[in-house]
Structures are given as C-alpha cells and as structure tokens.
Amino acid sequence: MTPIQLEFLGTGTSGGVPLIGCSCPVCTSLDARNHRLRSSVIIRYGTHAVVIDCGPDFRQQMLRSGQAQLDAVVLTHEHMDHVAGLDEVRPLNYQQKTDMAIYCTERVANRLKQQFSYAFGEDKYPGAPGLHLVEIAPNKPFIIGGMEWMPILAMHGTWPVLGYRIGDVVYLTDVSAMTDVEMDKIRGAQILVVNALRHQPHVSHFSLLEAQEFARKTGVPHTYFTHISHQMGDHAATQSGLPTGMYLAYDGLHLEA
Numbered sequence: 001m002t003p004i005q006l007e008f009l010g011t012g013t014s015g016g017v018p019l020i021g022c023s024c025p026v027c028t029s030l031d032a033r034n035h036r037l038r039s040s041v042i043i044r045y046g047t048h049a050v051v052i053d054c055g056p057d058f059r060q061q062m063l064r065s066g067q068a069q070l071d072a073v074v075l076t077h078e079h080m081d082h083v084a085g086l087d088e089v090r091p092l093n094y095q096q097k098t099d100m101a102i103y104c105t106e107r108v109a110n111r112l113k114q115q116f117s118y119a120f121g122e123d124k125y126p127g128a129p130g131l132h133l134v135e136i137a138p139n140k141p142f143i144i145g146g147m148e149w150m151p152i153l154a155m156h157g158t159w160p161v162l163g164y165r166i167g168d169v170v171y172l173t174d175v176s177a178m179t180d181v182e183m184d185k186i187r188g189a190q191i192l193v194v195n196a197l198r199h200q201p202h203v204s205h206f207s208l209l210e211a212q213e214f215a216r217k218t219g220v221p222h223t224y225f226t227h228i229s230h231q232m233g234d235h236a237a238t239q240s241g242l243p244t245g246m247y248l249a250y251d252g253l254h255l256e257a
Contacts, residue, residue: 002147004167005044006191006255009051009061011248012036013197013205013229014081016057026230033235033250037061038081039173039227041193043166048145050074052164052171058085064252072101072134072144076173077161078111086116090129099130103142103149105162109133138162138182152185154178157204165189168257170220173227176204183218190257192220193249195227208232212246224249 017036018027026034038055048071089100113120119128136142138153152163156174163172168190196211215223223246239248
C-alpha cells in the first residue's frame with residue numbers, strides 16, 4: 001500500500017490561537033505548540049499533494065511548509081475558516097498553468113459561487129483565481145492521483161460536514177455527531193484525526209472528552225485532536241492527561257501511515 005503522509009498546516013479553531021485581543025496564558029505562551037493557525041492538512045502520497053480545507057491562513061501555511069505544488073483542494077464544508085483562503089491559489093494557477101481542482105459537495109459549491117462570484121461569472125475578472133469545482137457526495141468515493149478518497153458524513157451542529165478516509169488515515173473536523181453507519185467507514189484505520197474544541201461541551205464541536213469517547217468507539221489505535229481553541233489550555237499540560245494513543249496535534253506535526 002502506498003504510504004500516506006499527513007502534515008498539519010493548522011490545528012486551531014475559527015479564531016486561531018493566539019486569539020485577537022486575548023492575554024490568557026495560552027495566547028501569550030512561548031510554546032510554539034500553543035500557536036495554532038486555522039485547521040488544515042496536507043495529504044501526500046507518491047508525487048501527489050492535496051490540501052484538506054483552505055482557510056484564511058492558507059498562504060502563510062503553504063509558505064511555512066515549503067509546499068509549492070498541489071493536485072487539489074478538498075473541502076469539508078463551507079464555513080469561512082475552511083474556505084476563505086481560496087483566492088490564494090492564484091500563484092499555483094500561474095505556476096501549474098491550470099485551474100485548481102476544488103472537491104466539494106453541491107451545497108458547498110453553491111456557496112463558493114456566491115462568495116467568490118468574481119471567479120465564476122461569465123465576465124470573469126482576469127486576475128481571479130482559477131477554481132475548477134468537482135462535486136462529490138457522501139457514499140461516493142472519488143479518486144485523486146490514483147488514490148481513493150472515501151467521504152464520511154457527519155453533523156456540525158445542524159450543518160452537514162464531510163470527513164475523509166485516505167488509506168489508513170481518517171481526517172474529521174467540525175464534528176459533533178455521526179451515525180454508526182458512517183463510523184463503520186473509520187474502523188480498521190491506523191490514524192484518526194478528529195476535532196476537540198475545548199474541555200467544556202459545545203453545540204457544534206466535540207469537547208475533549210466527547211472526542212476521546214468517539215475515538216474509543218472507532219477502535220483506531222492512534223488519535224490526534226485538532227480544531228483546538230485557547231480554552232483547551234496549555235498544550236503540554238493537556239497532553240499529559242490524555243490516554244495512551246491519544247495526542248493533541250500541533251501546527252507542523254508530520255505523520256505517516
């Protein structure tokens with residue numbers, strides 16, 4: 001099986017960490033693991049590289065990672081902390097001499113056509129990003145670079161959101177509930193990435209305890225928590241209390257399965 005490499009470009013929630021105007025111990029921490037850009041990852045296999053989610057920190061994330069080529073962007077849902085950076089694919093359009101493939105559901109595609117109307121109109125602005133929308137749907141695997149991607153449907157409060165299984169890696173973010181049928185798609189994987197916003201319950205995200213319980217139910221041996229707010233507390237202190245096989249992810253962390 002082709003090895004799957006995952007790099008965390010960002011592990012923060014919608015406001016990032018530090019949060020603007022906050023002077024809490026986490027936001028003022030000198031530990032780089034407490035500095036979190038908005039949640040996104042690069043998935044690499046063979047000569048291919050795909051980003052999951054493209055938030056407002058996309059440019060900074062790509063420069064920091066040194067990634068100069070992308071096959072596609074795959075989106076989980078349409079909230080701005082996951083799509084606001086799509087305009088920044090323009091340098092890749094120029095260098096790769098093609099529109100960027102954006103994999104998303106019909107619902108997300110319709111939102112993108114509104115949010116980035118200048119990139120989709122008949123009289124398209126000449127400096128607009130080149131975005132080629134490829135519609136996907138739950139229960140319909142798709143192929144990028146010869147690798148199968150399996151969508152996993154979950155709920156983000158009242159909003160549908162997709163996670164993905166790529167080989168032995170599962171990536172989920174902004175999840176608050178999932179059916180047993182969808183959870184079955186996760187079983188047998190080696191690495192699970194799932195959101196854990198904070199210790200306290202939240203209407204549309206797993207808390208840390210909820211994320212741990214979810215991970216136990218899947219049976220995946222290695223779990224990494226992402227989409228973390230400053231309310232989670234210090235990285236090292238929180239990590240010290242986690243069960244074996246469970247970890248707080250941090251920006252720049254690399255994994256392989």
